[in-house]
Amino acid sequence: MSSATLIEKCCLIACPVAGNPTHYMVEQAFAQQGLDWRFMTFEVPAGRFGDAMRGIRALGFRGVKIAEPHQEAVLEFLDELSDGAKLGRSVNCVTCREDRLVGQNTEGAALVKLVRDWVDPTGKQAVVLGAGRLARVLAMALAAAGVTSITVACRSSGAGGRLVDAIQSGTSTSASQHVLGNTPLSINSDVSILVNATSLGMTDPNAPLPLNVASLHSKLVVAEVAYHSQRTWLTREAFNQGCRVIDGVQLYVEQTALAMRAWTGTEPDRVAMREAAEEYLGI
Numbered sequence: 001m002s003s004a005t006l007i008e009k010c011c012l013i014a015c016p017v018a019g020n021p022t023h024y025m026v027e028q029a030f031a032q033q034g035l036d037w038r039f040m041t042f043e044v045p046a047g048r049f050g051d052a053m054r055g056i057r058a059l060g061f062r063g064v065k066i067a068e069p070h071q072e073a074v075l076e077f078l079d080e081l082s083d084g085a086k087l088g089r090s091v092n093c094v095t096c097r098e099d100r101l102v103g104q105n106t107e108g109a110a111l112v113k114l115v116r117d118w119v120d121p122t123g124k125q126a127v128v129l130g131a132g133r134l135a136r137v138l139a140m141a142l143a144a145a146g147v148t149s150i151t152v153a154c155r156s157s158g159a160g161g162r163l164v165d166a167i168q169s170g171t172s173t174s175a176s177q178h179v180l181g182n183t184p185l186s187i188n189s190d191v192s193i194l195v196n197a198t199s200l201g202m203t204d205p206n207a208p209l210p211l212n213v214a215s216l217h218s219k220l221v222v223a224e225v226a227y228h229s230q231r232t233w234l235t236r237e238a239f240n241q242g243c244r245v246i247d248g249v250q251l252y253v254e255q256t257a258l259a260m261r262a263w264t265g266t267e268p269d270r271v272a273m274r275e276a277a278e279e280y281l282g283i
């Protein structure tokens with residue numbers, strides 16, 4: 001901060017912003033930490049995003065959370081990228097350090113941190129469902145954390161093939177593709193991590209995935225990205241099978257907490273943040 005009279009400020013940039021719990025969670029966490037910081041939310045369409053980022057620089061924001069649809073577009077406005085952001089080609093957290101805008105991806109970092117609560121990913125096998133932006137971020141983060149092989153299971157062989165190529169060319173992890181179809185996918189007993197990075201749980205939390213539920217074994221860590229409900233079809237089935245479950249709210253809280261830590265240098269209270277997220281989302 002350049003003047004003692006200025007209050008530190010951070011913000012969210014997204015479009016649309018409706019239904020995004022970030023603002024409420026961050027404000028609750030600032031208050032709980034006794035930080036006299038401000039948080040703002042800006043709905044910025046893709047065509048005005050460059051103007052918004054120039055404004056961030058000029059107005060001296062300390063941190064920015066970047067959400068849909070800007071996580072890839074933001075790359076060209078930054079001075080520095082973390083390794084995770086480079087690998088996943090996606091930034092969800094910008095921190096201003098000595099007038100330089102530094103981009104990182106806390107979604108991948110959050111997944112790896114939460115997986116490590118259950119199992120060391122080094123040398124393990126993983127299955128990632130989906131081949132969209134978040135699937136790429138999470139698969140790359142698992143690869144960077146030492147997972148030896150990743151199966152990308154998705155509907156579109158084109159998107160799946162591109163993700164497999166990206167994993168194999170950008171990391172030392174081997175990758176293969178499974179096209180999700182009518183035959184349910186069985187999860188092998190030597191797979192340790194299963195991540196649902198499709199948007200299915202967000203659009204319909206009760207919609208089943210084409211998975212053989214009986215193959216979800218008790219040593220499997222199952223992570224879900226959908227955060228509009230505590231239980232999706234996958235997390236419910238995984239609990240019933242005795243798996244170690246990371247739900248989408250937990251992932252959202254952790255990635256937001258890691259962003260706040262990058263901005264403030266302090267560790268926010270995840271329990272307070274989860275309560276705020278649940279209150280905001282009405283779950």
Ligand SMILES: NC(=O)c1ccc[n+]([C@@H]2O[C@H](COP(=O)([O-])OP(=O)(O)OC[C@H]3O[C@@H](n4cnc5c(N)ncnc54)[C@H](OP(=O)(O)O)[C@@H]3O)[C@@H](O)[C@H]2O)c1
Nearest residue numbers: 130131132133134135155156198199200202225248251252
């Ligand atoms: N918890 C968190 O921290 C967090 C953070 C960010 C985003 N999210 C959520 O994560 C989800 C994915 O985000 P994204 O940015 O990766 O979106 P995206 O780029 O649009 O990718 C969505 C993926 O889901 C697949 N999909 C959609 N419906 C499907 C179905 N019925 N069966 C199988 N696959 C299906 C898509 O496959 P096709 O290409 O075949 O359509 C695509 O691979 C969104 O719901 C988003 O809200 C969660």
